[in-house]
Amino acid sequence: MRIGIPRALFYYQYFPFWKNFFEQLGLEVVLSSPTNKEILKQGLEFCVDDACLPIKIFHGHVADLIGKVDMIYIPRIISIEPKEYICPKFLGLPDMIRNSISNIPHIVDTELNLYKGKNHILDHILNLGKILNIHQTRILFAYFKAIKAQRQFEKLMIEKFVTPQDIIDKRLTFIENQTFKKRRNNIKVLLLGHNYNIYDDYISMGLIRKLRKHNIDLITCEMVTKSQIKEGNKKLSKDLFWTLGKKTTGTAYYFLEHKKVDGIIHVASFGCGPDSLVGELIEKRAKLEYKIPFLYLNLDEHAGEAGFDTRLEAFLDVLEGRKHIEDNISTYG
Amino acid sequence: MKITFPHMGNIYVPLKTLFESLGCEVILPPPCTKKTLELGVANSPEFACLPLKINIGNFIEAIERGADTIVMAGGVGPCRFGYYGEVQKEILRDLGYDVEMIILEPPRGNFLDLINKIKLITTQNNKTIKDLVRALRFAWKKALLLDNIEKQSSKLRPREIEKGQTDKVYNSLVKRILDVKDETELETLKEEISKAFSKIRVLKNKTPVKVGIVGEIYTVLEPFVNLNIEKQLGELGVEVHRNIYITDWVRENLLPSFLKPKDCKNILKLAEPYINCFVGGHGQESIAQIVNFSKKGFDGVIHLLPFTCMPEIVAKSAIPRVSQKFKIPVMTIVLDEHSAEAGFRTRLEAFIDMICHSKEVKNIAVLSGN
Numbered sequence A: 001m002r003i004g005i006p007r008a009l010f011y012y013q014y015f016p017f018w019k020n021f022f023e024q025l026g027l028e029v030v031l032s033s034p035t036n037k038e039i040l041k042q043g044l045e046f047c048v049d050d051a052c053l054p055i056k057i058f059h060g061h062v063a064d065l066i067g068k069v070d071m072i073y074i075p076r077i078i079s080i081e082p083k084e085y086i087c088p089k090f091l092g093l094p095d096m097i098r099n100s101i102s103n104i105p106h107i108v109d110t111e112l113n114l115y116k117g118k119n120h121i122l123d124h125i126l127n128l129g130k131i132l133n134i135h136q137t138r139i140l141f142a143y144f145k146a147i148k149a150q151r152q153f154e155k156l157m158i159e160k161f162v163t164p165q166d167i168i169d170k171r172l173t174f175i176e177n178q179t180f181k182k183r184r185n186n187i188k189v190l191l192l193g194h195n196y197n198i199y200d201d202y203i204s205m206g207l208i209r210k211l212r213k214h215n216i217d218l219i220t221c222e223m224v225t226k227s228q229i230k231e232g233n234k235k236l237s238k239d240l241f242w243t244l245g246k247k248t249t250g251t252a253y254y255f256l257e258h259k260k261v262d263g264i265i266h267v268a269s270f271g272c273g274p275d276s277l278v279g280e281l282i283e284k285r286a287k288l289e290y291k292i293p294f295l296y297l298n299l300d301e302h303a304g305e306a307g308f309d310t311r312l313e314a315f316l317d318v319l320e321g322r323k324h325i326e327d328n329i330s331t332y333g
Numbered sequence B: 001m002k003i004t005f006p007h008m009g010n011i012y013v014p015l016k017t018l019f020e021s022l023g024c025e026v027i028l029p030p031p032c033t034k035k036t037l038e039l040g041v042a043n044s045p046e047f048a049c050l051p052l053k054i055n056i057g058n059f060i061e062a063i064e065r066g067a068d069t070i071v072m073a074g075g076v077g078p079c080r081f082g083y084y085g086e087v088q089k090e091i092l093r094d095l096g097y098d099v100e101m102i103i104l105e106p107p108r109g110n111f112l113d114l115i116n117k118i119k120l121i122t123t124q125n126n127k128t129i130k131d132l133v134r135a136l137r138f139a140w141k142k143a144l145l146l147d148n149i150e151k152q153s154s155k156l157r158p159r160e161i162e163k164g165q166t167d168k169v170y171n172s173l174v175k176r177i178l179d180v181k182d183e184t185e186l187e188t189l190k191e192e193i194s195k196a197f198s199k200i201r202v203l204k205n206k207t208p209v210k211v212g213i214v215g216e217i218y219t220v221l222e223p224f225v226n227l228n229i230e231k232q233l234g235e236l237g238v239e240v241h242r243n244i245y246i247t248d249w250v251r252e253n254l255l256p257s258f259l260k261p262k263d264c265k266n267i268l269k270l271a272e273p274y275i276n277c278f279v280g281g282h283g284q285e286s287i288a289q290i291v292n293f294s295k296k297g298f299d300g301v302i303h304l305l306p307f308t309c310m311p312e313i314v315a316k317s318a319i320p321r322v323s324q325k326f327k328i329p330v331m332t333i334v335l336d337e338h339s340a341e342a343g344f345r346t347r348l349e350a351f352i353d354m355i356c357h358s359k360e361v362k363n364i365a366v367l368s369g370n
């Protein structure tokens, strides 16, 4: 049995878990190709045109799997943290796919709903077992194995300041050498944005590659501990109910407050509901209260790479200029 | 304390009544106009959804007229509406307005919470729980009456002989309902209403095209935002029904779930093959209502949403399938700050023409079938 996993959306968050879980159960895990022109084209063709770019791209990845697998795993992700959601489009994702793409393989759309508590992950796992017709003990065994891999993955990102892609693609030497302490003088940029946007090299037009080429030290929400995020979010007057938004605000406020970054880049999809409010809250604070340079990059299918690069270069120039002045002051002062 | 709140269709009528019966002074924001919109757009996040922006416009205009307390509904997601209040609070603060914002979080089984917040407003005015209950009942009765006259008007509009007469009557009745001071007066007004409506001369045997309106609630309820779609369709000779009226909104948002009407849930079942779960806002309901309108023999449905509205985008993905399966034409209209009246009317006309045409074809098919 081959189970397909679209290389999009929560692939960047949960792939180690999914891969280990399904492989442990004896299934062959097939990924769609990395996002490319053809996938984007198919996504645009199938998806309702008002959706945001990552949702469109997801449609493209599903289409890419047709003919290569026996079933496709598209969980209905309602909530992954108690009292929080991702966004309405995630709630309706399996429906959107069914409504828009015909002749697809069987969709495994088991609900993942941790709204009422983290232990409900077991409901998801056991229901998967029922659908796949696999005995409970085997399912639980696979679950424990998978959760271990997932924890290691999350820990590594925090300890080594590496991205999901570094780990999944096994860039081992890079990970080994990645330590901030040696290069204290590098510019530090906080890269905010949903994981499926910033880590998808095609969607983000190689943003991470480009920043690394400029010797920028990157920090993303995935590289920050939960307690740091919690501390940052104390600044909110009402709890946010979007998991990704909350991760973003927590990370941003934490680093703004501790003055640990030289600049902030916020990547958002055009038309993203949560980010339209969250982004605004952060940008205002960063600029008004902390005077930290802020670059807002809005992604959609029409964004041109040339303009994108120009804005990025200009922003990095500003950061370098500021750093230079700072260094000089501290040497002479 | 001078209270204000955002506009959404006629909701200002029961709200004003409620707060005034509780002894508060109410400053209504002036009706939404281009200026409201401009104020809202200029001071809101660029990519926020339209209702948030117009709310901001309402608030600023009301503050300029002396309001010092804003009452706003809250929420727990998944949609943006639940965080509107917080963002709006920051916007107004950054603009330098010194206003109090009371955000009523929905009860989620905790009806007492809401009562307590309202009590907070009222105890300052020495009102008892009994007064509160009475005020709520009075406001609710007004809301029911408003829904009633709206429904009657949409029946009359396509049939009226003298164009514009229904709207004249309707507008004056809304004013009358707003001004009524107690329940007995409201009872007498009921008679006045049926008299006023019966005076409108209509084409008795006309059977107008019937169109349902579904979609995101704010765009469905607020005529300024939907470019007066009900009136426009009425002028084109169409009888319009909505899937949602003010009392529905109150039932859904402010009542604990055990008080909700049962058919609410049953209707949602109709959507399940296409949208299997709650997706925030009215996304799932829009689909259910399209099916429902088709079953009730409507000739077409218009689906309204603000630009980037998340639940309705999910709904939109289902519309082609639903429309085909239930053989009902559906037109989606996306509304934003640039929506213009001119192109809008043409689109409506084209849609209605199409419906009439396919209806004729159907009738001919039936006739020749006989």
Ligand code: SF4
Binding pocket: A052, A053, A054, A055, A086, A087, A088, A089, A090, A194, A244, A269, A271, A272, A273, A274, A275, B310
């Ligand atoms: S980009 Fe925003 S709107 Fe789109 S799926 Fe993600 S959270 Fe939802």
Ligand code: SF4
Binding pocket: A273, B049, B050, B051, B079, B080, B081, B082, B216, B280, B281, B282, B306, B308, B309, B310, B311, B312
């Ligand atoms: S339902 Fe639509 S308009 Fe309302 S808050 Fe959500 S996205 Fe905005």
